[in-house]
Amino acid sequence: MxxxxxxxxxxxxxxxxxxxxxxxxxxxxxxxxxxxxxxxxxxxxxxxxxxxxxxxxxxxxxxxxxxxxxxxxxxxxxxxxxxxxxxxxxxxxxxxxxxxxxxxxxxxxxxxxxxxxxxxxxxxxxxxxxxxxxxxxxxxxxxxxxxxxxxxxxxxxxxxxxxxxxxxxxxxxxxxxxxxxxxxxxxxxxxxxxxxxxxxxxxxxxxxxxxxxxxxxxxxxxxxxxxxxxxxxxxxxxxxxxxxxxxxxxxxxxxxxxxxxxxxxxxxxxxxxxxxxxxxxxxxxxxxxxxxxxxxASVPELPAARRARLAADWGVSDADARVLVDVDGLADFAAAAVATLAGGTARDVANWCTGDVMAYLNETGLSVEVLPLAPDGLAELVGLVAAGTISRNQAKDVLAECLRTPKRPAQVVQERGLEQVSDAGALAAVVDEVLAANADAVAEYRSGDDKARKKKRGFLMGECMKALQGQGNPQLLNALLDERLAERLA
Amino acid sequence: MTDGTTPITGPIRHPISRADVEHVARLARLALTDAEVERLTADLAAVLAHAADVAALDLDGVPPTAHPLPLRNVLRDDEVRPTLDRAEVLAAAPVAEDGRFRVPRILDPS
Structure with a gap:
């Protein structure tokens, strides 16, 4: 009504x-x-x-x-x-x-x-x-x-x-x-x-x-x-x-x-x-x-002031600042993580906190202080993504495990063999091998129209990733493949 | 639970009515006989007459006295003190059950 x-x-x-x-x-x-x-x-x-x-x-x-x-x-x-x-x-x-x-x-x-x-x-x-x-x-x-x-x-x-x-x-x-x-x-x-x-x-x-x-x-x-x-x-x-x-x-x-x-x-x-x-x-x-x-004299920083400070210092949205401050212990957890950050930004930390960490807390009804993940563990995860060791999607899986077990992110990455291959020389060698082994596809790429090229390029990228068991750094690999294919066209 | 009588508020009404006495008795859960209501109506009228003598004075500018002692801020530190033994506490209750005081039905089922 x-x-x-x-x-x-x-x-x-x-x-x-x-x-x-x-x-x-x-x-x-x-x-x-x-x-x-x-x-x-x-x-x-x-x-x-x-x-x-x-x-x-x-x-x-x-x-x-x-x-x-x-x-x-x-x-x-x-x-x-x-x-x-x-x-x-x-x-x-x-x-x-x-x-x-x-x-x-x-x-x-x-x-x-x-x-x-x-x-x-x-x-x-x-x-x-x-x-x-x-x-x-x-x-x-x-x-x-x-x-x-x-x-x-x-x-x-x-x-x-x-x-x-x-x-x-x-x-x-x-x-x-x-x-x-x-x-x-x-x-x-x-x-x-x-x-x-x-x-x-x-x-x-x-x-x-x-x-x-x-x-x-x-x-x-x-x-x-x-x-x-x-x-x-x-x-x-x-x-x-x-x-x-x-x-x-x-x-x-x-x-x-x-x-x-x-x-x-x-x-x-x-x-x-x-x-x-x-x-x-x-x-x-x-x-x-x-x-x-x-x-x-005993009045600490109040939530409104803290939200404004987080928004200004970390560049998070007002809505995210509210989540960080409203959820028991979450802003303190994020601040402790930011304090030990070696790579990545405070905003990355805040995004993980208001995203995957919050989703897990909501799903389980747990509070921040009982999580096996320590603030410096989250900082480590942010650092691994920033360094290109793992992708953001892989980081989600790593974080999911670290929220449930006392393992450190680096340990999970190692156990699962998740490290991305980001070494340009190693990646270039793989691209060259794939192009040599797929001469037919390369020939079709050279003679084809835009649509055919796109299709063949996708196929070759897939072969490269397959050769790397999915662990190639996608940005680097894409750049290298484009570079090598451009050479073939010249 | 209001029962239709007028609550006593504001200036003192004089003399007090039977209905007022019955209302107060009801609030205090006192079962009074008609003779008792009669006697208390007269007694309370005398008490209120005395209060009216005070109310008749010019008391503008005199703050209400909540407490006659010249004391302020009687405070204790927030420290835990021994509690009573439960068996001893419940032994004083007419009926106890499951570690708790058992009391009769609170509201009429009507």
Whole structure:
């Protein structure tokens, strides 16, 4: 269906798990995958008499993020209790920030468009509930089991302004945000593993109008792809409803990856129903000038700057620079290869990385750091092609083996006997032998028209390659054959 | 889960209505008898009247007090501390299963 005549207004809430050693308010390990309820203590279990104490590193990470994206850090921020009844938090409240978040008014540039970020605040992650019976769905379950290892893991919730207009732009925003958080080293930001979760607020309005339509919150998207699909579905659903004369209901809808639709949930508790109030057990956070300065000094090169530098220094396209910087470790791998380059160019290295190496990573789901190929191995391969030892096509086969085994490219070339014959004297001798052995063909070449000559030349080239078992340097061989045939015509 | 009553927001409404008390009781999952609702409506009205005395003062320029202590930045280093023994933790739970807390059905099947 068409959504012509309407525009979407989209705001995103990203929940990012911070990569600290311990939880937000206690010394339990912040570590994924442990046996259930082994990373718990009186604080994160909400046992009587326990008191939360804020993790210093969490504050440092938030300040680093602030310095990277130009947030204002108010003099003081406070924590609040968000009260609700659900067994994923043993306290029956979640410690969050409500009225005075730690960061306000940031922004990020996404493909030349500045997307505002209203606020970023700190809060506890919740425990993990598993619903038993009824196919694992909460509505039909007989009972539920709870693991509190994740309860109290530090989250930063990053709330964009409603500056996003399309699903594509939403994906690009999350991708850029992810890249920044990863570069800052404050989170793993893996959507598939839940260390980054993104909810979207979506409304539509007729093009040219200013007032916002009724917004719907969509949840449960666990990849960039499903985020884009869910937003596109929701825009079409809302436009279709308005076109049919219906009203949009303000609600929370869950994305179902399997059927590709959003589904309405029960009406959620309104904000005031959470009965937020200041957390009496935690004093305000007032970042000192020294903490702010240390955070600013800890900001590394951000992805946008790195992409621009790679494009300028290596001559790669913007799209390739994006792949290099976006894929975990790929730009570092390429840079290490370029540093050991003896022949060939940085651009050659980048092309192999964004081409064959990426294809292999996509196909296998592996990450760069587990590849048996070392950066200097890729540099060696580029050098072998640049020196004419192997052709580009042969290099593809060599690389394919080096991506799977710990062998060096030179070793593979030797084992397979792939070295091209690039010695002009040896090649000339072969050409002369072939011409002598095929006197008939040479005679037909001399007397034939252009078409016949082309055919005979192709035949003779094939014979030369056959004599060289396919290992003749094709450029040199072509040049030599042309030279010798020209002599015959003279 | 909203139940049709008006959430308490903005200026303090005085006196508090029975419906407000029932709404708050519902949010706190308290099963109150009619007599208790009656008594609490009067009690809470008195509490709100006291709050209204404070609200009546000219407080322009006085920042809201989130915390009475003159303390800021109570922080701890990001170092792992010992956790509790799981058997001990689960022994305190009414029911445990498979290393986890077992809780009753969360939503009504309706």
């Amino acid at each position: 068409t959504t012509t005549g309407y525009e979407a207004v989209i705001g995103l809430e990203a929940h990012v798990e911070l990569a600290t050693a311990t939880k937000l308010f206690c010394g339990c390990p912040n570590e994924f995958g442990a046996a259930p309820n082994t990373h718990v203590c009186p604080v994160c279990l909400g046992l009587p008499g326990s008191l939360p104490v804020l993790n210093r590193t969490v504050v440092e990470y938030a300040l680093r993020f602030a310095a990277a994206l130009g947030f204002r850090v108010p003099d003081e921020s406070i924590f609040a209790r968000k009260n609700y009844f659900y067994p994923d938090m043993p306290k029956d409240y979640q410690i969050s920030q409500y009225e005075e978040p730690i960061l306000v008014d940031g922004a990020i540039d996404v493909d030349g468009v500045r997307i505002g970020i209203e606020r970023a605040h700190l809060e506890e992650d919740t425990g993990k509930t598993t619903h038993m019976g009824g196919g694992g769905r909460i509505h039909e379950a007989d009972y539920s089991l709870v693991d509190y290892n994740r309860a109290g893991v530090p989250l930063m919730e990053i709330v964009s302004r409603p500056d996003i207009r399309t699903a594509e732009q939403a994906r690009a925003y999350v991708s850029e945000l992810r890249g920044v958080l990863k570069a800052l080293g404050v989170s793993d930001v893996k959507m598939e593993e839940g260390s980054m979760r993104v909810d979207a607020n979506v409304s539509v309005r007729p093009v040219g109008t200013e007032a916002f339509g009724t917004k719907v919150e969509i949840k449960n998207m666990n990849s960039l792809r499903s985020l884009g699909r869910a937003i596109d579905f929701e825009i079409e659903r809302q436009v279709a409803a308005l076109e049919a004369g219906e009203r949009i209901v303000q609600e929370t809808r869950h994305w179902d990856e399997a059927d590709g639709r959003t589904h309405g949930m029960r009406t959620k508790e309104g904000s005031s129903d959470y009965r937020y109030f200041p957390e009496p057990d935690l004093v305000p956070v007032a970042p000192s000038d020294a903490m702010r300065a240390a955070a600013a």
